[in-house]
Amino acid sequence: MPSPEHDFLSDSALKIMESAAKSGLFSYQEGSRKLFDFSCDLKKDWSKIISGQTLWKHDRDGIDKDIRTLLTQRDVAAAVYIARHSTQNKRRLAEVTGSFRDTPMRDRLSRLRVFWVPGDFDADNESARDSTYDNLRDEMTKDLLMQVVLGGLTPQDVSRFAASGRPGYPLAILSHVKTKGYRSLSSTSKTLGFSTQILKEEVQRLFVIGFLESESLQGGIYWVSESGNAMLDICSRLRDYLNGNLGEGNENVEFQHICRLLGIDYLSVPHEITKASKKQDLQNLTALLMQHVAQANTDGSVEWPEPYFTLPSV
Incomplete structure (x- = not known):
């Protein structure tokens, strides 16, 4: 029988991913567990299957079996291992993963995500449950959701994107490339109404950022990367916020949490600063980003992605 700790950690993993989906950046659907302790499918215009095992009282052979089961599944985008922290477990895990480095499955090691839980965690202790859940939520959001679901988007990416001196232009370019493609500088310049020099500079910036x-x-023919699509989705939700449509009461706690991990504190920026302030007068990177969103919204130059939600089953 699984221990209370085992059940709590497995259920928490699913709860964390289901809760994060309320951000509107992707949808969540629990998957068939089959061989796994937990599994789900996170969807956007792609499908990312995430499956995982929870280690609490396994012996040496149990760790080997868990890792082998996780790595042999071909359709898994991320293999999650939530494990009880101990020197013995860490040593054995290192041995097992090391044994795969000289096999045909070595490339699959990159999709393995390990999250350690304090060895003295007691699921019967309410305070311990709360702190463990919060820590697991932060770690899974940073390492799993950011890297796998949001294309590896980082705070540095957001800062570099916001630092463009032409409000709205980067968003207009990303949207155009996503919806209409990019085959030549001259034709794209004409369609967007930008000079070829400005377009070239902004496209190069977006290319360098990733x-x-x-x-x-x-360059030549460009397409939007996964992180670029994630940036478009985030900016679309920021537009919803500026228009008072982010959620009930214009609040979305899950989206706010993801934004803060990316260095975006949109609640700290008055709406007026995105409309009245000159770009060069702004020093706050969140304010710069919000001004990009506000300008693109005013220009009507972006096809804004709608929130991703799974419709309730009938």
Whole structure:
């Protein structure tokens, strides 16, 4: 029989991912557990299956079996292992993962995400449950959701994106490339109404950040990367906030949590600063980002992604 700690940690993993989906950045659907302690499918215009095992009282052979089960599943985007912290467990896990480095499955190790839980965790203690859940939520959001679901988006990416001196332009370009494609500088410049020099500079900036991708380092044909799409989704939700449509009472706790991990504290920025202040007068990167969103909203230059939600089953 699984221990109370085992059950709590497995259930918490699903609860964390289901709660994060309320941000509107992706949808959540619990999957069939089959061989796993927990499994779910996170969807947008893609599908990311996340499955996991929970280690609490396993012996040496149990760890080997868990890791082998996680790594042999071909359709899993991320393999999560929530494990009781101990020197013995860490040593055995290192041995097991090391044994896969010289096998055909070595490439699958990159999708393994390990989250350690204090060895003295007691599921019967309410305070311990709360603190363990909060810590697991932060770690899973930073390492799992950011890296796997949001394309590896980082606070540095957001800062570099917001630092563009042309409010609204980066968003207009990302939206255009996503919906209409990018095949030449001249045709895209004409469609967007930007000079070729400005467009070239902004496209290069987005390419360096990693929001645009190309088969060639010199560019040419571009497409929006996963992190670029994630940035578009986040900006779309920020637009909802500016328009008072983010959620009930214009609040969304889950979206706010993800934004703060990315250095976006949109609640601290008065609505007026996004409309009246000059770009060069703003020093706050969140304010700069919000001004990009407000300008693109005013220009009507972006096809804003709708929130991603799973419709309730009938």
